[in-house]
Amino acid sequence: MGTRQRVNANQIGVPNMMKTEVSPGPVSRETDHGTEREEAEFQWRNVVRRRSFLKGLGLASLAVPATALVPTSAFSLTTEETQGAANKGKLTRGDTAILRFLAAVELIESDLWVQYNELGGIKGGNPSYIAALSNLDGDMPQYISDNTDDELSHAAFLNAYLKSRGAEPVDLDRFRTLPSSKAKGARQLGRLTNLLKLDVDLSWYTRYRSEENPDLGAVFNGPFTISGEPGIPLNDTDTPPNTPQPVPPTTAHSRRMQAIANTAGFHFAYIEQGGASLYASLTTKATDLEVLRIIVSIGGVEVDHFGLWHDKAGNAVAQPLAGVKDPKTGLTFPDLNSRANELTQTNLILPEPCDFLAGENLPPCSVIRPSSTNFGGAVATINSFTQDLLFLGQSQEFFEFVTQLAIAADAAHREI
Ligand SMILES: [Fe+2]
Numbered sequence: 001m002g003t004r005q006r007v008n009a010n011q012i013g014v015p016n017m018m019k020t021e022v023s024p025g026p027v028s029r030e031t032d033h034g035t036e037r038e039e040a041e042f043q044w045r046n047v048v049r050r051r052s053f054l055k056g057l058g059l060a061s062l063a064v065p066a067t068a069l070v071p072t073s074a075f076s077l078t079t080e081e082t083q084g085a086a087n088k089g090k091l092t093r094g095d096t097a098i099l100r101f102l103a104a105v106e107l108i109e110s111d112l113w114v115q116y117n118e119l120g121g122i123k124g125g126n127p128s129y130i131a132a133l134s135n136l137d138g139d140m141p142q143y144i145s146d147n148t149d150d151e152l153s154h155a156a157f158l159n160a161y162l163k164s165r166g167a168e169p170v171d172l173d174r175f176r177t178l179p180s181s182k183a184k185g186a187r188q189l190g191r192l193t194n195l196l197k198l199d200v201d202l203s204w205y206t207r208y209r210s211e212e213n214p215d216l217g218a219v220f221n222g223p224f225t226i227s228g229e230p231g232i233p234l235n236d237t238d239t240p241p242n243t244p245q246p247v248p249p250t251t252a253h254s255r256r257m258q259a260i261a262n263t264a265g266f267h268f269a270y271i272e273q274g275g276a277s278l279y280a281s282l283t284t285k286a287t288d289l290e291v292l293r294i295i296v297s298i299g300g301v302e303v304d305h306f307g308l309w310h311d312k313a314g315n316a317v318a319q320p321l322a323g324v325k326d327p328k329t330g331l332t333f334p335d336l337n338s339r340a341n342e343l344t345q346t347n348l349i350l351p352e353p354c355d356f357l358a359g360e361n362l363p364p365c366s367v368i369r370p371s372s373t374n375f376g377g378a379v380a381t382i383n384s385f386t387q388d389l390l391f392l393g394q395s396q397e398f399f400e401f402v403t404q405l406a407i408a409a410d411a412a413h414r415e416i
Helices: 018-022 036-049 051-056 093-120 127-134 140-164 203-207 252-283 289-317 378-387 396-411
Strands: 198-200 226-229
Touching: 093 127, 093 140, 093 252, 093 289, 093 378, 093 396, 127 140, 127 252, 140 252, 140 289, 198 252, 203 252, 226 252, 252 289, 252 378, 378 396
Parallel strands: none
Antiparallel strands: 198 226
């Protein structure tokens, strides 16, 4: 478990994308050795001197100006990478459906991460919740803030991209009707998602330790059950915001708060593994290469998030924290290392090679699983989030709208 408290741009204003605004831009700065531009030119000239290399590329006689800091034809970007959006024409109906559903999912993800960030992020407002999360890892508040930034950027990018290609962006604001937590730190405004009572599917924990694949019929149970448990503090009576959070917790209030924080830890991993499967499932449906690039590039970040949270959640069910019991709900976080079982061992967080494609003589492969439309696709994702109780209290109109988007995305197909 790390205990560092890093300080960076994310501490200056989350979740409002300040990370980008305060980062040093690609400007030329004076250094001890001249400007960065001069340094880059020097490096480029070194490359030019490697004539055998250039000759191999048929470029030996190419005159390279000293200011040539952009890639030449030998390293040039493809047409898809350089075309302006205006020159690319309209998206196919399938690509539009994929991106619109992903925009909706990213808005949903953003909504839940903003709630976690308000209470438990690096500038979060609930000290006891932050302390309980930090018992999983000292960097939890930083990771929560960064994950929040990432989801906000995904949603904003996808909607902006849709507009740039002449397609309609997705707006879920009319569905921001669910209540906020009443605990210290939570803003009082309407939410898309409900974190106050979660049924967290833990089957991913066993699935990624198994050699079997749900796409090929395998069914998994989680190592224990999280049912009807909040992912964020409900109010300051239930969990006083300045309660100390020793490890292990010693009072009813501290046990309750630790159980809530542990639930959040597992919920983070659940959400992001869902994102990993969703993006994988949509890759084979894209037509436009740039849309494919977007799906793969954002999907990779969902995978990165999942790997991180998988590691942190394990600390709730390993010593010295394992054994916490919520005095209100009875939920217990067992010691998963006491079973001498590879399907529960907490440090086995990297995906076990498993069955992948149906076919004879294909060896096991370490992959995202599921990646099929049936089990990891858009409708499957909404169904899973619904069973998670993430949408508890949402209107019929909301379900109809997101289901319509999901069905259209799953129905997309590569048009080449
Ligand atoms: Fe995302």
